[in-house]
Amino acid sequence: DGGITQSPKYLFRKEGQNVTLSCEQNLNHDAMYWYRQDPGQGLRLIYYSQIVNDFQKGDIAEGYSVSREKKESFPLTVTSAQKNPTAFYLCASSPINQPQHFGDGTRLSIL
Amino acid sequence: AQSVTQLDSQVPVFEEAPVELRCNYSSSVSVYLFWYVQYPNQGLQLLLKYLSGSTLVKGINGFEAEFNKSQTSFHLRKPSVHISDTAEYFCAVSLMEYGNKLVFGAGTILRVKS
Numbered sequence: 001d002g003g004i005t006q007s008p009k010y011l012f013r014k015e016g017q018n019v020t021l022s023c024e025q026n027l028n029h030d031a032m033y034w035y036r037q038d039p040g041q042g043l044r045l046i047y048y049s050q051i052v053n054d055f056q057k058g059d060i061a062e063g064y065s066v067s068r069e070k071k072e073s074f075p076l077t078v079t080s081a082q083k084n085p086t087a088f089y090l091c092a093s094s095p096i097n098q099p100q101h102f103g104d105g106t107r108l109s110i111l
Numbered sequence: 112a113q114s115v116t117q118l119d120s121q122v123p124v125f126e127e128a129p130v131e132l133r134c135n136y137s138s139s140v141s142v143y144l145f146w147y148v149q150y151p152n153q154g155l156q157l158l159l160k161y162l163s164g165s166t167l168v169k170g171i172n173g174f175e176a177e178f179n180k181s182q183t184s185f186h187l188r189k190p191s192v193h194i195s196d197t198a199e200y201f202c203a204v205s206l207m208e209y210g211n212k213l214v215f216g217a218g219t220i221l222r223v224k225s
Binding site for chain 1: 115117120145147152153154155156157160201212213214215216217218
């Protein structure tokens with residue numbers, strides 16, 4: 001079955017640590033996206049990539065970093081510079097100019 | 112800048128009653144419009160989309176939405192809801208000129224009561 005796999009489902013971070021969230025897709029989609037979801041705020045775009053080895057900042061990129069070395073993978077690193085990282089993180093992918101498909105998310109909490 | 116306003120944060124409704132979830136957007140250029148549904152602790156699932164053509168769009172699970180350009184609205188409707196429709200619903204717009212980068216509303220929680 002084709003789809004988007006996010007791992008882990010739950011992740012805990014200590015103060016001052018970087019953590020990396022995994023997103024893998026086998027849909028052969030060109031574009032991939034990372035969103036942050038907070039209660040009552042909808043989804044906000046962190047980073048997106050429309051092609052391998054290229055990505056753009058979204059609306060809330062500060063404190064985050066990404067890489068796109070392979071078409072099927074788009075990992076997100078939450079750095080220690082992100083002062084309020086507790087949230088639900090959603091990865092999505094799509095063909096260019098087509099609706100996005102979403103993974104099941106990773107919930108990040110601070111210890 | 113583009114924005115999406117979902118006018119109700121929560122909508123309680125009895126089973127088998129009709130429901131309308133409201134969505135208004137602002138944009139100076141043409142847009143694509145979407146409704147997504149999210150069940151607890153899951154990702155988003157596409158309900159329906161408006162790209163062009165007929166302004167009445169039918170989606171999955173018996174939902175439909177009507178694009179009204181003059182009122183910049185894209186309200187979601189269902190004539191008879193079920194308990195299983197309890198979820199959070201998100202309206203989103205995508206700017207044609209920027210591919211499908213999505214801007215989301217804050218979401219509406221639909222609570223269906225028996």
